[in-house]
Amino acid sequence: MTTMNDDELLAALGVEVTPVKVVKRTPREERIIAGFEDIIRFYETHGHAPRKGYDLDIFERLYSVRLEQIRKLPEAHTLLADIDSHGLLTASNDIPADINAMDADALLAELGIADAEASQNDMTVLRHVRSSAEKRAAEEIAHREKCEDFELFEDLFERVERELKSGSRQTRPFGNNVSIEVGHWFVLSGQMAYVAEEGEDFDSPQGKKDARLRVIFSNGTQSNMLRLSLVRALYKDETSRRITSTDMGPLFGDAAEEDDIKSGTIYVLRSQSSHPFVTEHRELIHKIGVTGGKVETRIANAAKDATYLLADVEIVATYTLHNINRTKLENIFHRVFAAAQLDLTIEDRFGNPVKPHEWFLVPLYVIDEAVERIRDGSIAEVAYSAETARLEPVA
Incomplete structure (x- = not known):
């Protein structure tokens, strides 16, 4: 029997073969x-x-x-x-x-x-x-998820919006030498962005210091993006802006005036202690203090000082003061966060029990809000509630 190919079989069956038309697109x-x-x-x-x-x-x-x-x-x-x-x-x-x-x-x-x-x-x-850099930039901006605790940040966003409208805050182009730290505000892709948390520093493949951030956006979403990724996104967005801090004169101005008296710095520390309780709640436990000198000098011997839980500490936020009474300011923080003061007793180097002060179980973004309220004069109206993890009006 003679073997027929496909075309011959189709012809024998009476099936007309129509060539497939290939559409060529520009x-x-x-x-x-x-x-x-x-x-x-x-x-x-x-x-x-x-x-x-x-x-x-x-x-x-x-x-x-x-x-x-x-x-x-x-x-x-x-x-x-x-x-x-x-x-x-x-x-x-x-x-x-x-x-x-x-x-x-x-x-x-x-x-x-x-x-x-x-x-x-x-x-x-x-x-x-797209290039890998373009893909990465797009993914970094697009990968946002619902911020489940956005209600904790709503007051902050509303406050910053009011301050922008009143002129006490302003927007500036994002440019060279602009730092990105916890508590900083930006406008990215048409949304206000708040840097709420920052993880441990590490060396990026490019040899630069980087860290994982928790960035909250005004539309109720959040992104756990890298600091360098946020920098790239801000540079890439031609409409991006940084939002300045409020300027209430000599108290917290971005720069000291000629007649201002530099009084010191508010500092917020995080302990590196291996104490089980501290290890479990490390991201919430912060020491709030005020110093007239350099913070780095103040904490140089932290590992030998029971005040610092006999461990090294990390500086997570600082605010420069001008013409302010440091002792009174420390008392303000103690009053506002009294309900969250850390109740922990440790032994000093000589075995004596010590109960360190100035340590509080408070999220960093709440401390930032307290500083903002000191700036605008509304700090006397609120106190920290451990139940809601936010500043509540004083009854």
């Missing part, structure tokens, strides 16, 4: 399709088209702008008709005037779809592939 068309597919995936995940809004996720806002821009492209409706099963191209949305004023190439450039003509034929360019 790089521009491929990138439009890829951009629209992202929007389709968003719609299928969330059940609605991407929207614009101050409190929405940055990628939803980007997809919203992308959709508006694609709708304006003359060839988009024909090119995308077969995959637009949700009618996203025909939905009626208001399109901003600046979008209407842009031609197709300008829209594509804004969208990141268009390639320069010179690079379209460059075989070394990987289409639709």
Whole structure:
């Protein structure tokens, strides 16, 4: 029996073979399709088209702008008709005037779809592939989760908003030599961002000091991002800002005036003690003090001093003072945090029982709020509640 190939078999059965037509897309068309597919995936995940809004996720806002821009492209409706099963191209949305004023190439450039003509034929360019740095930056911004204890931070965010409106705080561009520490405020991707916690320092692959941060955002989300990642995100966002601290004159000014008297520094320490209770609650146990000299000098012999729990300590926050009575300020902290004072007795080097003072079971962000209230004069109105872990109005 003669063996027939597939084509001969199909011909014998009377089946007409039609060559499959291969559609060749230009790089521009491929990138439009890829951009629209992202929007389709968003719609299928969330059940609605991407929207614009101050409190929405940055990628939803980007997809919203992308959709508006694609709708304006003359060839988009024909090119995308077969995959637009949700009618996203025909939905009626208001399109901003600046979008209407842009031609197709300008829209594509804004969208990141268009390639320069010179690079379209460059075989070394990987289409639709972002660099690892771009991926990492996007993931760092996008990977946020719901902040389960956001109610503890709401008062802080509201206070900072009021201070921005009143002018006691201001926004400045994020630039060189701007530090990122616990208690600092920024604007990133249209959201206020508060650095609430910081982990242990370590050396990054680039040889720089880095640490894991807990960053709280004004839309009720949080991110456990690296400090260097936050720096990259702030640099990458052209609209990012740092929010200055309040300036109440000689008490806590960012810089001392000529007639100010430098009185010292509020310092917040965290113990490295191996005591079981301290080990279990290390992130909550803080020593709050005031010194007229250098904090580093004050804590130089901490491991030999029962005041510092006979262990080395880490400086986690400092605030410079001008023209202030240090003793009275320490008394203010003792009153405000009296309910959370650490009740711990240890033995000194000679075996004598010692009960250290100035140690409190208080989250660092609450201490930061207390300093803010000292700045604006409202500290007398509140005291720390161990039950709610926040500053509550004094009855």
